Amino acid sequence: MSQQHTSTATPLWWRVGRVLLLLLLLAGGIVGFKAWQILWKPNVAASAFGPAYLYIRTGASYQAVLDSLEKHELLRDPETFRQVAQWRDYPAHVRPGRYLLTPELGNSALVDKLTQGPQDTVAFTLDAFKYKPQLVRQVARQLEADSAQLRRLLNDNGLLLRRYHLDTTTILTMFLPGPYKFEWNTSATQFLDSAAAMHQRFWTPQRRQRADSLGLSPTQVHVLASIVQRETSEPTDKPIIAGVYLNRLKRGMRLQADPTLLWAIGNFGVKRVLNKDKLVDSPYNTYKHKGLPPGPITSANRSSLNAVLKPAAHKYYFFCARPDRSGFSDFAETYADHKRNARKYQHTLDSLKILR
Structure with missing residues (x-):
């Protein structure tokens, strides 16, 4: 009696399909890895000198932000940041402030922080002072507030009387030495208003x-x-x-x-x-x-x-x-x-x- 043999060979279409699938998976993996590198891989340079901060002045351009990042060597790969910033339309949404950059931040998270997240506040102690220039110097060292504008405000008798009911001499009674906390891009007027509010709270x-x-x-x-x-x-x-x-x-x-x-x-x-x-x-x-x-x-x-x-x-x-x-x-x-x-x-x- 003769014996019939059944062929077990894999069809050509299946072999070709499997190769194509593997190639697609490989290509997808490469694309995904590149996307991870560009979007989420940590891109903030580690600093041996403590926390790294990015300061963005009021009215600063997108190019000014890039220049600051590169000048202070805050990024490992500035080019990938630029790519993500363009994709996310960050150049049209630059916001001033002081931003803490931690090493685990990737480009996507960094753009989120710069466009949406709260900026890092500045905490400092206002030391006792005797003269106005000493006050101005302390504030200018900590905040973006323009020192020339702050000097002008402190010597504008009409404004001080209208706004704070104090004159150019008694205005110095409005400032209580001690701890203060402000957003870095606080203006001279905002600083005075905050000091007035603290003074008001003291006078219960x-x-x-x-x-x-x-x-x-x-x-x-x-x-x-x-x-x-x-x-x-x-x-x-x-x-x-x-x-x-x-x-x-x-x-x-x-x-x-x-x-x-x-x-x-x-x-x-x-x-x-x-x-x-x-x-x-x-x-x-x-x-x-x-x-x-x-x-x-x-x-x-x-x-x-x-x-x-x-x-x-x-x-x-x-x-x-x-x-x-x-x-x-x-x-x-x-x-x-x-x-x-x-x-x-x-x-x-x-x-x-x-x-x-």
């Missing part, structure tokens, strides 16, 4: 009522607190010194505050006030003029303001730095006692040969 109804009970306006509290702050950095002495000055004001005595003389002569490095300093022709000379000076001699911090709002109750009218130069003061009810304390302090300065 309770604090305003307390100031009123002392016979002071909020601005006068700031001015007196600025003197207290220049007199001492010791928290326990601040309410006592505030009480001394309030006692003198109530009695109609001149404040005779040395720090106001130093502000008038423009030299806070003086260790020894001389009689000739007391002759300076200035409304800040509280040896000549009764009452508070027209403005603050430094930006008062919260502890100094609270010391004025909650002064120590006592009968002191005088105080003098202790001869041990500890930063604390000796207080006196009578001028005779004060003279004795002052002589001890002057003797210390003499022994240290401190003439000025």
